[in-house]
Amino acid sequence: MLESYIHDRRKEKEILLMTHIVMGYPSFEASMEIVAAMVDAGVDLMELQIPFSEPIADGPVILAANQQALERGATVDRCMAFAREAAARFEIPFLFMTYYNILYRFGVEAFTQAMAEHRIRGAIVPDLPPEEGGEYMADMAARQLDPIYIYAPTTPEARMKRIADVGRGFIYCVARKGVTGAETDFSSELTDYLDRCRRATRLPLAVGFGVKRREDVDFLKGKADIAVVGSQTIRLMDREGPGAVGDFVRSLR
Amino acid sequence: MDNRGYYHQFGGAYLPEILVATFDELDETFREAKNDPAFWQAYEALMASYSCRPTPLTYCENLTRHFGGAKIYIKREDLNHTGAHKANNVMGQGLLVRRMGKRRVIAETGAGQHGVATATMAAKFGFECTIYMGEVDVERQRPNVFWMERLGATVHPVTDGTRILKDAINEAFRDWVSNMDTTHYVLGTACGPHPFPEMVTYFQSIIGKEARAQILAAEGRLPSRIYACVGGGSNAMGIFSGFMEDPVELVGVEAGGRGLDSGQHASRLCSQDASIGVAQGYRTYFLQDADGQMQETHSIAAGLDYVGVSPILSDLKETGRARFAAATDQEVVAALSLTIRKEGVIPALESAHAFVQAFKEAPGLSPEESIIINQSGRGDKDIFTVADAFDDPRWKAFIIRKAEQYHA
């Protein structure tokens, strides 16, 4: 499972990198090229986002990528096929990131079954809090898949503990209020928050939202296990094309 | 949050983690207010002095004669300050914002009625105000944009997605996740995550409470049927909730747009195109494709042009307690026209949907029976859309002259 993979990797690296793509943006061919470049540049885990028409937790960059992927004909079936191919070709663990309606319409059990068959190891579903996720958690557990839960700076300590009890793999710590893509202040306030996260769970911690340069990743060393880079690679790709992604990822660590 | 606001399988609170604490606070504040008898009194007093409540129940003698069946009454929510039932919800939430000590309010709006009502409340209570409105709706409801800006609100046109109501809701949520410490999101209808459906219904229930007492005073007996248009469902829930325990038929009317077979409508409760899903924080019927992607909707009435619907109404449909119908754009313009000429009242395009279904059914009822139509708002805001629907040549000439003056 993901937790032991992360612990093993952490013996060799001070911090791991998780990157993110929106499948089908700008096209499925380019998406596969980007995955290859990211793996080649040494990322440790990857989030594959299945686009959704109402990505309520995402900021303008990822929102636009979701919309354009859908306009260009991305379907859930096509994303499943893509994920299967990526997981078969590359060694690192892949996770799905998407919104609950995608699972709900697919059928939660069928969705987790497809994940297991395609060797997708976990899922991040930001609009499915543990209180609403009974069926999902059971179906994930039955297939040894990891439901990744989220901490936010607004999460009270008691709730952090409850989330830790149901989370598997690692906890995704949202670095600040707001949506994906905006500027994060890597400051003592963030350190205090990550301390609180650390005390609440023994699961590895991933930190995302606003991580975009080497200094940000350096800041997180010793405070978290995984740095998550999302919007920044999409921005870079929009500007310079998929070819620029590999060098960028290499520059982060 | 322990009570997660389920109405059988509908509702819930599908929240990103960042908002959970904010919803806990809102839920707690709402519960306290609801359990405090002085709160409802203060609310009624505010609505009486600021928004003409109780609004009248008007007997429509001419329409009744015209259709020759049940006596037709209309509940006059158009006479609220700002011209729609939206004021009921907004002033109530404004009182909660004060209790929470927040200083800024945000809202989505479709027709602009909820935006204007929120901007009015913000002006009165001294809150900062930002309104999110789809670009398409900014175009079709320009007079309301003008008034929101005069009232001191910032109107933010939303250019993502289908550029209508649902996209405005998404943007409002994106603002809220960044600014929840200072900001309350005044959701405009009985949709969204718990406690919004319950809370908005609670404030709108003032319509049904009044209407029940008024019809009993006028007729000495309950009405046979109640008709209300259904966008998100707040005016319908408001009037229905007064008659929930009575032997009264509740009829919700959705936007049939260009017809239920056309794919261009906003009918979630009586078309084959809708199915159960989870979006915008709650579970209900949505107009979505097989993958769960939300579809484009269409209605002549911006306030009904929405992909989801109140989870409480989905439940009333499932349990059979309410019945739902759809009215097409064309039928709506005809009913509007007739009502204006016969009774001298101008319903909003949204409200006119309820009139369509009532007019279809009234002749089949006996003259001893009565029905109530909820006139959720007034039609002044629709002047551009209605003028186009009637293809009014003098209006067009006026607009052309006006535009020339601006060019000069």
Ligand SMILES: Cc1ncc(COP(=O)(O)O)c(C=O)c1O
């Ligand atoms: C006059 C009027 N009626 C009805 C509606 C539909 O909303 P709801 O279904 O919440 O009453 C609107 C929404 O903007 C409106 O402005």
